[in-house]
Amino acid sequence: MFHTFLIKYGEIGIKGNNRHVFEDALAKQVRLRLAHVNGEFEIRKERGRIYVECGGGWDEEETVSALTRVFGIVGICPVHTYPLTEIGELRARMVEYVKEEHPDSTASFKVKARRVNKEYPHESMEIDAELGEAILMACPKMHVDVHHPDILFDLEIRDRVYVYSKVIPGPGGMPVGSNGSAMRCLSGGIDSPVAGWMIAKRGVKIDAVYFHAPPYTSERAKQKVIDLAKAVARYTGPIRLHVVNFTDIQLAIYDTCPHEELTIIMRRFMMRIAEHFARKDGDLGIVTGESIGQVASQTMQSLITTNAAVSMPVYRPLIGFDKSEIVDIAKQIDTYETSILPYEDCCTIFVAKHPVTKPVTEIIERSEAKLKGQIEELVETAIRTTETFTVRPE
Amino acid sequence: MREIYFDNSSTTKPSQAVVDIVIKTMTKDYGNPSSLHRKGVDAERYVSAARKAVASTLRADLREIVFTSGGTESNNMAIIGAAYALRRRGKRILATSMEHPAVAEVLTFLKNEGFTVEEVPVDGRGRIDLDDLRERLDEDVIVLSTMYVNNEIGAVLPVKEIAGILRERSPHALYHVDAIQAYGKYRIHPGQLGIDLMSASGHKLHGPKGTGFLYIRRGTRIVPLIYGGGQQGGLRSGTENVPGIAGLGVAAAEAYRDFDAKTDRLYGLKERLEKGLREIPDVVIHSPEGREGAPHILHASFLGVGSEVLLHSLEDRGIYISAGSACSTHKRNASPTMKAIGAPKEEVSSGVRFSFSETNTEEEVDLVLQALRELLPQLRRYRAK
Numbered sequence: 001m002f003h004t005f006l007i008k009y010g011e012i013g014i015k016g017n018n019r020h021v022f023e024d025a026l027a028k029q030v031r032l033r034l035a036h037v038n039g040e041f042e043i044r045k046e047r048g049r050i051y052v053e054c055g056g057g058w059d060e061e062e063t064v065s066a067l068t069r070v071f072g073i074v075g076i077c078p079v080h081t082y083p084l085t086e087i088g089e090l091r092a093r094m095v096e097y098v099k100e101e102h103p104d105s106t107a108s109f110k111v112k113a114r115r116v117n118k119e120y121p122h123e124s125m126e127i128d129a130e131l132g133e134a135i136l137m138a139c140p141k142m143h144v145d146v147h148h149p150d151i152l153f154d155l156e157i158r159d160r161v162y163v164y165s166k167v168i169p170g171p172g173g174m175p176v177g178s179n180g181s182a183m184r185c186l187s188g189g190i191d192s193p194v195a196g197w198m199i200a201k202r203g204v205k206i207d208a209v210y211f212h213a214p215p216y217t218s219e220r221a222k223q224k225v226i227d228l229a230k231a232v233a234r235y236t237g238p239i240r241l242h243v244v245n246f247t248d249i250q251l252a253i254y255d256t257c258p259h260e261e262l263t264i265i266m267r268r269f270m271m272r273i274a275e276h277f278a279r280k281d282g283d284l285g286i287v288t289g290e291s292i293g294q295v296a297s298q299t300m301q302s303l304i305t306t307n308a309a310v311s312m313p314v315y316r317p318l319i320g321f322d323k324s325e326i327v328d329i330a331k332q333i334d335t336y337e338t339s340i341l342p343y344e345d346c347c348t349i350f351v352a353k354h355p356v357t358k359p360v361t362e363i364i365e366r367s368e369a370k371l372k373g374q375i376e377e378l379v380e381t382a383i384r385t386t387e388t389f390t391v392r393p394e
Numbered sequence: 395m396r397e398i399y400f401d402n403s404s405t406t407k408p409s410q411a412v413v414d415i416v417i418k419t420m421t422k423d424y425g426n427p428s429s430l431h432r433k434g435v436d437a438e439r440y441v442s443a444a445r446k447a448v449a450s451t452l453r454a455d456l457r458e459i460v461f462t463s464g465g466t467e468s469n470n471m472a473i474i475g476a477a478y479a480l481r482r483r484g485k486r487i488l489a490t491s492m493e494h495p496a497v498a499e500v501l502t503f504l505k506n507e508g509f510t511v512e513e514v515p516v517d518g519r520g521r522i523d524l525d526d527l528r529e530r531l532d533e534d535v536i537v538l539s540t541m542y543v544n545n546e547i548g549a550v551l552p553v554k555e556i557a558g559i560l561r562e563r564s565p566h567a568l569y570h571v572d573a574i575q576a577y578g579k580y581r582i583h584p585g586q587l588g589i590d591l592m593s594a595s596g597h598k599l600h601g602p603k604g605t606g607f608l609y610i611r612r613g614t615r616i617v618p619l620i621y622g623g624g625q626q627g628g629l630r631s632g633t634e635n636v637p638g639i640a641g642l643g644v645a646a647a648e649a650y651r652d653f654d655a656k657t658d659r660l661y662g663l664k665e666r667l668e669k670g671l672r673e674i675p676d677v678v679i680h681s682p683e684g685r686e687g688a689p690h691i692l693h694a695s696f697l698g699v700g701s702e703v704l705l706h707s708l709e710d711r712g713i714y715i716s717a718g719s720a721c722s723t724h725k726r727n728a729s730p731t732m733k734a735i736g737a738p739k740e741e742v743s744s745g746v747r748f749s750f751s752e753t754n755t756e757e758e759v760d761l762v763l764q765a766l767r768e769l770l771p772q773l774r775r776y777r778a779k
Binding site: 214215216 | 702705
């Protein structure tokens, strides 16, 4: 039974002088994630590799599942380790390993040893040949293919012998926290959790803001957003969530501005408030779940008008995605089922039958100008009464 | 904030006596009624006492009561059990068009099983036409299921007349009454009314959730749904939920104590609220007036205000009501009764239900009316354009 994982990472390896920064960030994320898993884990960085040693009643499935949620990991390899012994003994161990990990296999294979410990008396090539022969003799249905093997047996000869042949795919990306932080607008729909997940995948730590509109949205709708944040936090770690009471702003817009512009003006105020909290939290951008043309407020023209309300960059990781593609990711990261719970039908009074699809920023600004004198205080109150708390993964 | 709970048709607060007996049966007398030792005998006593309490409210025989996990299970057991017991006698099953999903969905299941399921229409007040019913019934009918009190608007069905017509037209058929909103609010003696099967729930009358019973008239054979150790005469296997059953027994007895005074009190609350609502513009009341309807349910539509918006606005002031039927708010546009009585879309989307318990007061009614008078102008200003 193995008790070590070798963590493979992709892009981090090529980040030149910053490499150790990214490696440290990854090791930290692995450590944080495994803190919630039963067992004792030791994370070692060693010559460009990260090893996770498992002990203390750990569970393989739970550990792998936690590791597959750490951005930056490209592959997770269960590693068997054996004492460093003379070649005859090593042959026996190798056969034992193959029979355990690939029973009754008829696959092609290749053995690739790396002799890190130069005191071992056989060279890498020699070890390959010895062990390949041993496997062939013990498993006559397997055959060697050095160019395109089905199974690659990786060996590292160190103070012990490390053997692995399986790679469980990781999520890829970069370790969270290695690329700054951003403020994500969460709506409770399908898109926004996916957008947050995608930005976090690039190493960005995320905070979140949700606009609550009681009595038009219910406590359940708010709980749903918290649940979605929790689901995403399984990948990103704890998320700071700001819940803004937006009702009075919405009503003021309803009272004052043309109804078909309601949604776009509302979104501009949401962006302004998001920007406020983003600056406060030290974030470098705002993340939304928009994709071009999905709804009236997501046309190119609408996006220009929304952008014009803030000076911070707005990141839209789903911009070129079809709904079905977004749904696929939502299912994969386990937010879909929560997203489709129907708790937000009450906001319909704020949706015009025929909203503007090609807003012109200047015209929208003119409509907004009518709010002057009352909106400042409403925005200030919304910010002051915002409820902020940290959502942790369960 | 003061709490005003006007959602007693969704569930009620368990009474102190109910809570006490539940605690006692969980901490002291926790035995299994089937055990041979004294612990078992002690537990069995609670079940027998509850059975006796329930039976006496119905003037029924002890053997006519089967405890279940609640109204939904009772409905399932009655209708599916009767349909299968009688499947060689006929294939038609009838029910009104305004049944609760706990009946309607059972019928959908039976339809898929090959039975012929038909709806008996209701009028705009939730009434059925008895002549129309008579015409629909024939010898091929094996089950008729109706509510006693409708859960959304409080319409009351004439179960005795219905039972008489059924007996005359469909001699093989069994009559099931969903009395979940009626038990505890009406004196119901099923034997005398001609009811064969009747479902009731504990948590609608200050009992614990997860409790209920099915009345099965002596001599009526139904096929059980749950098999196992043969408890409750083999009709409903499984170790009895002693704390729940004990609580239900206490709640049933309490419901019929000072019964007439409580009924008057409930009608007083309902009439007071109804009168107040009639003074508010653009309110449509769907419940039958006064004593024609159930004492504890008042359904009204506040035109121009989404029912959930009104619900949350009142919630903000500590007032709890219901938008449609609480069991079905997870589905969009779910309000089977409103649909059945042909209410226009605008009335469906703005419909809410107030439902009382005898612990509510006139002062609470006045506070709710006051809150409505304050909230409605503001809420009505903001509507879909």
